[in-house]
Amino acid sequence: xxxxxxxxxxxxxxxxxxxxxxxxxxxxxxxxxxxxxxxxxxxxxxxxxxxxxxxxxxxxxxxxxxxxxxxxxxxxxxxxxxxxxxxxxxxxxxxxxxxxxxxxxxxxxxxxxxxxxxxxxxxxxxxxxxxxxxxxxxxxxxxxxxxxxxxxxxxxxxxxxxxxxxxxxxxxxxxxxxxxxxxxxxxxxxxxxxxxxxxxxxxxxxxxxxxxxxxxxxxxxxxxxxxxxxxxxxxxxxxxxxxxxxxxxxxxxxxxxxxxxxxxxxxxxxxxxxxxxxxxxxxxxxxxxxxxxxxxxxxxxxxxxxxxxxxxxxxxxxxxxxxxxxxxxxxxxxxxxxxxxxxxxxxxxxxxxxxxxxxxxxxxxxxxxxxxxxxxxxxxxxxxxxxxxxxxxxxxxxxxxxxxxxxxxxxxxxxxxxxxxxxxxxxxxxxxxxxxxxxxxxxxxxxxxxxxxxxxxxxxxxxxxxxxxxxxxxxxxxxxxxxxxxxxxxxxxxxxxxxxxxxxxxx
Numbered sequence: 208x209x210x211x212x213x214x215x216x217x218x219x220x221x222x223x224x225x226x227x228x229x230x231x232x233x234x235x236x237x238x239x240x241x242x243x244x245x246x247x248x249x250x251x252x253x254x255x256x257x258x259x260x261x262x263x264x265x266x267x268x269x270x271x272x273x274x275x276x277x278x279x280x281x282x283x284x285x286x287x288x289x290x291x292x293x294x295x296x297x298x299x300x301x302x303x304x305x306x307x308x309x310x311x312x313x314x315x316x317x318x319x320x321x322x323x324x325x326x327x328x329x330x331x332x333x334x335x336x337x338x339x340x341x342x343x344x345x346x347x348x349x350x351x352x353x354x355x356x357x358x359x360x361x362x363x364x365x366x367x368x369x370x371x372x373x374x375x376x377x378x379x380x381x382x383x384x385x386x387x388x389x390x391x392x393x394x395x396x397x398x399x400x401x402x403x404x405x406x407x408x409x410x411x412x413x414x415x416x417x418x419x420x421x422x423x424x425x426x427x428x429x430x431x432x433x434x435x436x437x438x439x440x441x442x443x444x445x446x447x448x449x450x451x452x453x454x455x456x457x458x459x460x461x462x463x464x465x466x467x468x469x470x471x472x473x474x475x476x477x478x479x480x481x482x483x484x485x486x487x488x489x490x491x492x493x494x495x496x497x498x499x500x501x502x503x504x505x506x507x508x509x510x511x512x513x514x515x516x517x518x519x520x521x522x523x524x525x526x527x528x529x530x531x532x533x534x535x536x537x538x539x540x541x542x543x544x545x546x547x548x549x550x551x552x553x554x555x556x557x558x559x560x561x562x563x564x565x566x567x568x569x570x571x572x573x574x575x576x577x578x579x580x581x582x583x584x585x586x587x588x589x590x591x592x593x594x595x596x597x598x599x600x601x602x603x604x605x606x607x608x609x610x611x612x613x614x615x616x617x618x619x620x621x622x623x624x625x626x627x628x629x630x631x632x633x634x635x636x637x638x639x640x641x642x643x644x645x646x647x648x649x650x651x652x653x654x655x656x657x658x659x660x661x662x663x664x665x666x667x668x669x670x671x672x673x674x675x676x677x678x679x680x681x682x683x684x685x686x687x688x689x690x691x692x693x694x695x696x697x698x699x700x701x702x703x704x705x706x707x708x709x710x711x712x713x714x
Contacts, residue, residue, distance in 0.1 A: 273318045275330045276341035277309055284308055285629065286342050288333040288352040288362055290321055293378075293399065296600055296622035297351065298326060303703060306348075306629075311338055334361045336368040345370035351625055352377050356384035360391045367392035376628055378621070395628055399621045400514055403596065406620060407514075408521035410479075410613050412500050412565045412592045418482065418493050422635050424643050424698055426681050427672045429635075430482045430489055431460070433592065433612070434474055437499045445470040449480075452495060453488035455684040457481040457669045457700040458641070462607045465641060465702050467667045477612065481641060483671035483700060485683045502565040505530045509550040509580055510570040511538045514596065518568055519544070530559045550580055553587060566592040569611070574602045578609050585610030642706055643671070648695045649712050658687040666712070667705035672698035 284307035301308045309329045312318040318328045331338030352362040359377040374394040385396045409419035422429035456468040460479040508515050511533025519529045532550045539545045548555035567584050569577045577595050595611040606614040623636030635643045652660045673685045674696040
């Protein structure tokens with residue numbers, strides 16, 4: 208009855224003040240019916256129209272913006288089956304090179320989201336042969352799949368139904384999956400966790416302190432050498448005499464910033480030299496400077512997960528003793544070399560040997576935890592070398608600001624490994640943001656000497672090797688007065704921006 212009363216009050220407010228409880232009930236109910244019909248027309252019908260007509264039309268229109276096939280003329284592109292951290296990093300690098308690609312996405316909503324972000328997507332199931340026909344896989348440069356191992360096996364086997372010669376690069380979490388993936392049709396199988404573990408171990412001080420090689424182009428080796436505690440600290444590159452050893456200093460890493468090595472650049476304690484040379488030339492460097500960082504004390508590995516254990520194995524292969532700090536006892540595999548406890552506890556780190564350790568590797572899968580541990584360890588030991596892992600590339604600079612000497616990105620390392628395979632040795636990503644690439648001598652440089660070409664001044668690239676004519680021997684670190692002839696091939700090192708500046712010089 209109260210509802211009916213308030214209906215009457217409402218009608219009075221709307222100008223029906225002469226209606227009372229003694230009024231004609233038929234007239235009252237007629238007005239109520241009219242008002243109810245108006246409410247229905249103004250609320251219910253628009254909602255029904257949106258749900259039944261407008262929303263499906265909008266969805267169909269959005270779906271039409273997401274392609275289900277690539278243009279017939281598409282060729283030389285890379286097909287990705289997943290847009291994860293590695294896929295995102297790879298897409299960014301492919302775009303830098305102007306290389307065509309497409310990400311296969313089975314979910315329309317996810318595909319539309321990527322499309323809105325500017326990512327080139329194609330709707331399709333990664334285990335359907337028709338997907339790869341529509342993706343023009345027979346003309347693709349590569350199919351890259353980073354799904355779980357079993358799904359990658361399915362992708363490789365499925366792709367082989369369409370184009371038999373297109374390279375298929377697959378990731379593998381478990382080493383036991385590698386032969387299965389190869390049997391299924393994978394051209395290359397990448398264990399990215401092992402790649403990252405080896406990279407973490409390579410740059411670690413300790414043991415015999417020999418300079419770790421981080422990349423190779425034919426006979427040319429690229430190495431990274433910390434100058435900590437060596438007589439090089441405080442000298443300029445011109446004063447250092449490194450050129451007399453035969454090695455070329457490509458540049459400096461300092462807290463995540465790469466800079467081109469100039470003759471008057473000062474070598475500071477925190478600097479890591481990027482060296483290029485032959486095996487003999489790098490041996491000359493080690494004989495002169497490795498002795499200053501020889502250490503028999505164990506390296507600390509914070510995090511006993513799969514990556515931490517892999518990094519510890521890689522260090523032991525180099526003859527470096529380790530102590531793993533792990534909070535979860537169920538993860539302990541080597542009780543003799545593991546300290547169980549929270550790495551954020553100073554007493555735990557003291558038991559592990561933080562006061563004498565030459566280096567600390569921070570390996571957890573959580574970037575925020577790695578940031579916390581980096582700050583904590585830097586506070587406890589201002590002079591210790593800290594190498595940290597990050598998952599998201601955006602956190603690389605943050606970890607460097609926190610005090611890490613090296614920061615290695617899982618995504619960047621993975622993308623670099625795929626790009627190295629794609630370029631077939633003509634470009635090698637040797638470390639975070641540093642590339643070594645081969646190219647014919649540009650016409651504008653023919654007839655000039657290396658010094659006259661002004662490559663370093665104009666582009667930031669360093670000529671680290673020269674191959675005279677096709678098939679000739681590779682000359683590492685050629686002299687500045689070496690003439691450049693048509694048909695010669697240069698090997699240059701620099702960051703991405705430097706490579707792009709060199710490309711702008713023209714052929």
